[in-house]
Amino acid sequence: MNIFSKVLLNALSLFTVPLAAEAYAQVPIAGATSDWTIVISVHAEGAQIYECKPDSAKSPSEGRALTWQLREPIATLIVDGKSIGRHYAGPNWDYFDGSGVKGKVATASAPGATPNDIPWLRIDAADHRGNGILSNVTTVQRINTKGGLAQGSCENAGDYRSVPYSADYVFLRKSDPSQ
Numbered sequence: 505m506n507i508f509s510k511v512l513l514n515a516l517s518l519f520t521v522p523l524a525a526e527a528y529a530q531v532p533i534a535g536a537t538s539d540w541t542i543v544i545s546v547h548a549e550g551a552q553i554y555e556c557k558p559d560s561a562k563s564p565s566e567g568r569a570l571t572w573q574l575r576e577p578i579a580t581l582i583v584d585g586k587s588i589g590r591h592y593a594g595p596n597w598d599y600f601d602g603s604g605v606k607g608k609v610a611t612a613s614a615p616g617a618t619p620n621d622i623p624w625l626r627i628d629a630a631d632h633r634g635n636g637i638l639s640n641v642t643t644v645q646r647i648n649t650k651g652g653l654a655q656g657s658c659e660n661a662g663d664y665r666s667v668p669y670s671a672d673y674v675f676l677r678k679s680d681p682s683q
Contacts, residue, residue, distance in 0.1 A: 543641055543675040544599075548591055550579025551666045552622060556658030570661055572654035581673070595627060597644065597673065603636030605629050605675070607644050622652035622669055638675060645674040 555575045558568035576593035589599040598604040607627035614624040627644040652669025 539679055540643070540676045541679045543677050544583070544637055545672060545674045546581045546583050546588065547670065547672055548579040548581055549670050550577060550591065551668050552577050552652040552654070554654040554658075554665045554667065556661055556663040556665075558661065570658045572658050572665060575664070577669075579669070579671075591673070595644075597638060597675075598633075599636055599638045601636035602634040603638040604633035605638045605641045605644065606631040606633075610643075616649045616653075620651055620653050620655065621649045622646075622671070624649060640677045641675045642678050643676045645676065646671050647674065648672040 553575045554572040556570050557573045559571045560568075560573075577591055577595065579591040580587050581589035581591060581597065581599070587600075589597060591597050594606045595609070596604060596606045606629070608630040610626040610628050612626035615621075616623055623646075625646040627646065629642050629644070632639055632641070649671045650669060652667050652671075654665050654667050658665070
């Protein structure tokens, strides 16, 4: 790499890092305060599955157009190149130690880096399974998304589309105030 390329890359990083940080800041990141502790951070590789359905936001008299609507995610959770769990409809996350968490999407979100990227989200824990690392998670943050948004029109109700995506999930718990 020549000196011009290095200077150009450094200059670009000065602009892209603040933009990513600004998008990240739009999602209330609980780990950024002393009230929260990061339990584990994982990478996910998988797909967002969409179904072609009438647009539920419009009334039947408006002639509901067909749109791609999220049916479910399916992804492998990865740490240090090893599969350690899975992510699926609910949304649910299962860890290999037998623990799991089911979430409910909070209102906090931020757009992905490109129009093809699913948004960054804050997800509140609604239910837990088993005893293990995910047993006391209270919030899940989906960040660093790549891909996952269905593009184009859907022609036939009931058709499915699988769109590859990746994301990082940060599992957080409320810190013990007595510590």
